[in-house]
Amino acid sequence: MASIDLEDVILEIPTEAPPFPLPSRSLESAPIWASGADGVLRIDRCGSCEYYIHPPSPRCPECGSWEVAPSAVSGRGTVYTFTIGLQEFIPGFPPHCVALVEIDEQPDVRVIGRVAGCRASEVEIGRVVQASFNRVNDEVWLPYFTLVAS
Ligand SMILES: [Zn+2]
Numbered sequence: 358m359a360s361i362d363l364e365d366v367i368l369e370i371p372t373e374a375p376p377f378p379l380p381s382r383s384l385e386s387a388p389i390w391a392s393g394a395d396g397v398l399r400i401d402r403c404g405s406c407e408y409y410i411h412p413p414s415p416r417c418p419e420c421g422s423w424e425v426a427p428s429a430v431s432g433r434g435t436v437y438t439f440t441i442g443l444q445e446f447i448p449g450f451p452p453h454c455v456a457l458v459e460i461d462e463q464p465d466v467r468v469i470g471r472v473a474g475c476r477a478s479e480v481e482i483g484r485v486v487q488a489s490f491n492r493v494n495d496e497v498w499l500p501y502f503t504l505v506a507s
Pocket residue numbers: 403404405406407408417418419420421422
């Protein structure tokens with residue numbers, strides 16, 4: 358089998374609904390999935406101790422408070438780890454990078470999203486990224502990340 362040069366693999370910016378099941382939405386997570394409508398990433402935050410909570414939860418794991426609500430964050434983060442999918446397991450789904458991104462506000466909060474708009478060879482652990490959104494419908498805006506020039 359011929360090897361693939363990641364320099365030649367373009368990670369396209371997602372513009373359509375993905376050809377895989379959408380995230381399930383709960384009472385707690387629905388506001389987070391809809392949050393990208395205004396281009397702002399939001400993460401649940403405790404109103405008592407200000408701890409960011411992700412995945413969404415109705416109760417703060419740090420102080421036990423129920424005073425939890427979505428809170429705007431910068432959308433800026435750092436690639437913690439990632440994988441690049443080249444095999445076309447789903448017909449029509451282009452090569453893609455799925456990353457775990459630590460948000461700048463609190464690095465133990467890690468958001469899953471695609472890294473797009475670059476070559477696969479440019480994605481590295483430690484790269485700074487910025488969140489954008491792919492509108493799937495009015496209820497789901499999937500976050501994805503683009504590389505910030507270093
Ligand atoms: Zn708390």
